Amino acid sequence: MEHDDAPTGPPSPQAKPAPAPTPTEGEMSRIAREAVRQPPDPRLDKELARLGLMDPEPAVARTGQPTGQPAEVAPELERLRREYRRMQAILVVLVAVIGILAVIVVVLLVR
Helix, strand or coil: CCCCCCCCCCCCCCCCCCCCCCCCHHHHHHHHHHHHHCCCCHHHHHHHHHCCCCCCCCHHHHCCCCCCCCCCHHHHHHHHHHHHHHHHHHHHHHHHHHHHHHHHHHHHHHC
16 A cells, blocks of 8 residues: 555645735825826726726816817806806905904993
């Protein structure tokens, strides 16, 4: 009878690979800065859109070139900007009036 080279005892547990070291806070900060500075990868954008993790956008919109918005947008935008500036002016006047009234109340209470 021959002796087999196979072990007769229970199988020994295989050594698990050591976990990757956790990056330090400084390394994480450096990695984040590098990721932000990199230009967008259209292949990754397509893959994320395919997975439903982001809305598909035309490549033209990502490059900063105009997407062909209708010409009617410009007058509406100007109207909204005028209205916004008018609201800002009204808000400044209201804050000034409230400040003056607060001073008057304090003066009257101190008397």
